[in-house]
Amino acid sequence: MSTSQGAAAADPRSDEPRRPPDRGLRHTAREQTPVSALALAAGAGGLVLVFAGSVAVATAYGWTPTENLTEAITSPAQLAVLLGSIGLGVLAGVAGLAGMRTARTKSAREGSISGALLGLQAIALAGFLLWFRGGDVERFARQFFDFALLSDFTDRFLRAAGNTVILALTGEAIGIGLGLLFSVFALSSRAVVRAPARAYINFFRGTPLLWQLSFFFFGIVLGLQLDVGVYTVAILVFGLNAGAYSAEIFRAGIQSIERGQFEAARSLGMSYLKALRLVILPQAFRRVIPPLTNEFVILIKDTSLVVVLGLTLSQQELLSTARDIYAQTFNATPFLAAAAGYLAITLPMIRAVTWLERRLRSGLTGIGA
Amino acid sequence: MNSDGSLVRLEGVHKWFAEDLHVLRGIDLAVSPGEVLVVIGPSGSGKSTLLRTINVLEEPTEGRVLFDGVDLTDIRTDLNAARTGIGIVFQQFNLFPHKTALGNITLALRSVLRLSKEEARRRALEQLAQVGLDDKADAHPGQLSGGQQQRVAIARALAMQPKLMLFDEVTSALDPELVKEVLDVMQRLAAEGMTMVIVTHEMGFAREVGTRLLFIDHGQIVEEGEPREMFANPGHERTRQFLAQVL
Numbered sequence: 050m051s052t053s054q055g056a057a058a059a060d061p062r063s064d065e066p067r068r069p070p071d072r073g074l075r076h077t078a079r080e081q082t083p084v085s086a087l088a089l090a091a092g093a094g095g096l097v098l099v100f101a102g103s104v105a106v107a108t109a110y111g112w113t114p115t116e117n118l119t120e121a122i123t124s125p126a127q128l129a130v131l132l133g134s135i136g137l138g139v140l141a142g143v144a145g146l147a148g149m150r151t152a153r154t155k156s157a158r159e160g161s162i163s164g165a166l167l168g169l170q171a172i173a174l175a176g177f178l179l180w181f182r183g184g185d186v187e188r189f190a191r192q193f194f195d196f197a198l199l200s201d202f203t204d205r206f207l208r209a210a211g212n213t214v215i216l217a218l219t220g221e222a223i224g225i226g227l228g229l230l231f232s233v234f235a236l237s238s239r240a241v242v243r244a245p246a247r248a249y250i251n252f253f254r255g256t257p258l259l260w261q262l263s264f265f266f267f268g269i270v271l272g273l274q275l276d277v278g279v280y281t282v283a284i285l286v287f288g289l290n291a292g293a294y295s296a297e298i299f300r301a302g303i304q305s306i307e308r309g310q311f312e313a314a315r316s317l318g319m320s321y322l323k324a325l326r327l328v329i330l331p332q333a334f335r336r337v338i339p340p341l342t343n344e345f346v347i348l349i350k351d352t353s354l355v356v357v358l359g360l361t362l363s364q365q366e367l368l369s370t371a372r373d374i375y376a377q378t379f380n381a382t383p384f385l386a387a388a389a390g391y392l393a394i395t396l397p398m399i400r401a402v403t404w405l406e407r408r409l410r411s412g413l414t415g416i417g418a
Numbered sequence: 419m420n421s422d423g424s425l426v427r428l429e430g431v432h433k434w435f436a437e438d439l440h441v442l443r444g445i446d447l448a449v450s451p452g453e454v455l456v457v458i459g460p461s462g463s464g465k466s467t468l469l470r471t472i473n474v475l476e477e478p479t480e481g482r483v484l485f486d487g488v489d490l491t492d493i494r495t496d497l498n499a500a501r502t503g504i505g506i507v508f509q510q511f512n513l514f515p516h517k518t519a520l521g522n523i524t525l526a527l528r529s530v531l532r533l534s535k536e537e538a539r540r541r542a543l544e545q546l547a548q549v550g551l552d553d554k555a556d557a558h559p560g561q562l563s564g565g566q567q568q569r570v571a572i573a574r575a576l577a578m579q580p581k582l583m584l585f586d587e588v589t590s591a592l593d594p595e596l597v598k599e600v601l602d603v604m605q606r607l608a609a610e611g612m613t614m615v616i617v618t619h620e621m622g623f624a625r626e627v628g629t630r631l632l633f634i635d636h637g638q639i640v641e642e643g644e645p646r647e648m649f650a651n652p653g654h655e656r657t658r659q660f661l662a663q664v665l
């Protein structure tokens with residue numbers, strides 16, 4: 050049997066893989082014309098100036114107390130920073146338009162366009178800040194930028210972030226388990242298996258999470274005088290809710306696997322469940338990682354609804370902590386801290402899942418989705 | 419073997435896909451051990467469905483399928499066990515993309531036949547060598563050409579040591595220059611005495627390798643006979659028309 054025909058093309062070992070010519074940053078930089086380089090530099094410079102300049106001015110005047118910050122925002126130095134950014138942005142736009150026309154290479158044209166767009170972003174951001182400092186900055190800074198106040202509550206926020214993570218992680222873990230199970234039930238050829246699964250999925254997708262939390266806690270737990278804690282109920286409800294959404298995600302993932310995969314597995318003597326477990330689910334799981342992540346991110350934020358159940362201090366998660374401190378201090382800065390807390394949880398998680406997804410996909414070249 | 423000495427016997431097999439879609443209309447057929455039965459027929463004639471009823475990927479609406487002394491249409495039959503004796507190769511390869519070539523073969527050896535890890539690996543490598551792909555053991559299907567993928571699919575089916583091999587238009591999805599490498603494997607298999615049922619459009623191959631030719635149309639067997647004889651001298655008008663178009 051000859052392996053030579055057709056083998057050479059696909060064999061990674063047969064000869065060194067040819068790399069595409071370097072199209073990296075250095076290449077892009079080398080290809081610029083003077084005009085496109087000016088556009089890029091002015092655009093990037095304008096954007097950097099808004100950020101770095103504003104931070105520098107605020108640092109010079111001091112971030113705390115709020116009087117200093119107010120002074121920084123309304124200072125002539127800050128005005129100079131903003132006007133300078135807008136100027137650079139306009140310059141980038143003009144140079145970009147000119148460079149786009151005269152560019153002889155694709156890199157130069159892309160450089161011009163990117164420069165102009167960076168300039169546009171600098172103008173938009175600086176323009177907004179310019180408008181902002183025309184308002185009642187002092188009042189705003191006192192309400193939202195009182196960072197000194199936060200230092201008293203660092204421990205509470207750290208514990209709150211921990212609680213948010215606990216609620217979301219355990220809820221999602223239960224949700225994935227339930228989702229997997231009920232997606233398989235929902236795909237059963239037996240109506241008596243399908244029907245209860247559909248009922249569960251539709252009920253938990255069709256009613257508000259807030260209602261579910263209230264019903265299970267105030268209705269079932271308090272109503273029946275059960276000895277079950279708030280967190281147990283909350284985690285269970287989050288799990289049930291996430292399970293319903295995950296079930297639909299898994300169902301779509303399973304159905305997206307070609308019929309032939311199932312037929313091949315069955316014809317090798319595998320039972321329905323074996324084929325599902327060894328052939329269909331491993332492939333489906335890879336495909337549902339993005340929608341599952343999306344669902345998880347939504348759950349992380351929805352854990353804040355637990356506040357309606359009435360929490361003790363140690364049970365508070367990010368948003369209820371912010372609300373609680375706001376009620377105590379009549380200062381809204383804690384909400385800013387809560388937002389930062391959510392982002393600190395969600396952004397690394399999204400990165401981690403993207404990494405996982407890419408890792409699972411490596412080696413699967415040619416498997417479209 | 420069945421009581422009449424055949425390996426496969428279809429008795430009065432009918433298949434409806436819908437009330438007005440009568441795909442198989444009373445098929446009676448017996449395949450003896452060592453036979454290479456080639457099934458030809460126009461598109462939509464039911465030849466693929468016929469093949470797929472043999473391992474009950476399509477359940478006959480009516481009639482019986484007997485394989486190796488077991489009635490596959492009997493509700494009490496352990497179909498999963500019976501299917502390990504029937505290998506099938508598909509038009510679209512249907513390799514498992516998340517497994518390597520080796521993993522594709524060992525998956526059922528381990529999980530269905532319960533072979534040890536070493537034994538499964540040994541048998542898989544042996545089969546890969548048989549189809550000339552032992553150097554591709556660790557490649558994923560996406561890294562293989564169509565012809566190579568199809569040969570892995572054949573190796574995967576053969577590793578189960580089946581008594582019967584079914585081929586469902588296995589070269590139809592291949593680039594023309596890759597067809598031969600797959601047909602070569604099948605030809606060798608036939609020479610080794612494997613019982614095979616082949617649905618194909620490769621008329622040259624049917625004539626060379628087939629021991630019996632079956633022409634079906636509208637879900638019925640129109641004519642059967644010795645391939646060379648039938649190609650040279652079709653006995654039925656419908657067969658004559660079909661052959662005139664494809665040859």
